[in-house]
Amino acid sequence: MRIVELDTFYKHFPEQEKAESAKHIGHFNIFKIEDILTPGGSKLSYSRRAFYKVSLVVGHSKIHYADQCIEVEGSVLVFTNPMVPYFWERISTAQSGFLCVFTEEFFNRFENVKDFAVFQDAANAIIPLDTAAASYFTALFEKMANELNGDYALKYDLIRNQLTELIHTAQKMRPATGTPYTGSNAAERTAHLFKELLERQFPIDLSSQVIQLRSAADFANQLNLHVNHLNKSVREITGRTTSQLIAERILQEAKVLLKSTDWNVAEIAWSLAFKESNHFSAFFKTHTGLSPAKYRLDQND
DSSP: OEEEOHHHHHHTOTTSOOOOOOTTTOOEEEEEHHHHOOTTOOOOOOEEESSEEEEEEESSEEEEETTEEEEEOSEEEEEEOSSSOEEEEESSSOOEEEEEEEOHHHHTTTSOGGGSGGGTOGGGTEEEEOHHHHHHHHHHHHHHHHHHTSOOTTHHHHHHHHHHHHHHHHHTSOOOOOEEOOSHHHHHHHHHHHHHHHHHTOOOOSTTOOOSOOSHHHHHHHTTOOHHHHHHHHHHHHSSOHHHHHHHHHHHHHHHHHHHOOOOHHHHHHHTTOSSHHHHHHHHHHHHSSOHHHHHHHHHO
16 A cells, blocks of 8 residues: 655645754644645545645545545545545535644654544544534634744744644544445455554564554554454455454564564563563464574574
């Protein structure tokens, strides 16, 4: 599945200037929807973005997000994150509104963007707006745009606060509900999204990095699915259980870390989301017949 980086995003809109900020601040930029629309719309395909995005769109469209399709008319807020793939299908040619893009580094100076429900799963990510709410969020986007174009020395701190206000206000509202895809194609899509989310957590490059999705229930929650539906779809397409695939991928990463790093077993266990290092050791020995220490010793001989 294609991953759209920030530089690739800007290549689609050469007339839009990429806002530059100090590297330690991260990236933030804001656009008017009508300024970045492409004639006839873009090619429809699922992709993930390597950044976060909040969109306020006015118009008739369909949002294909994770395992759901949500048709919207009027105004809608959409929150997307680097974990879940999606695409936007324009129905009407007349579309307006705003979107802002930002990196995790930009937001996380004071709060963790991943902690907000609107960025955690499809169930909270799409919020229809009435006239009053649309006016409120439009004014908030305009404030952020004005600050971005201003020369206030601490403008990025102020924008971050305005973005936080936007997120909190949205979370108090009722999200839209979509129509789950059905049939064999739906099982393929569900299994594919599961594999994408699983693989997205790897490789582990830093000992401070911890995988967030560890169980079938974790993945089901991220995709806004019942865990039984996820398990059925994955087994139908792969012939394996969800838990088996998760365990195999964690075992694969454990072997890589034992061979290629000098991290101790407790550090590796923590990165792989085991609460206790002895739980990791038991897991590893069950699947390989060796303790992590013995496996590492054999690999280095």
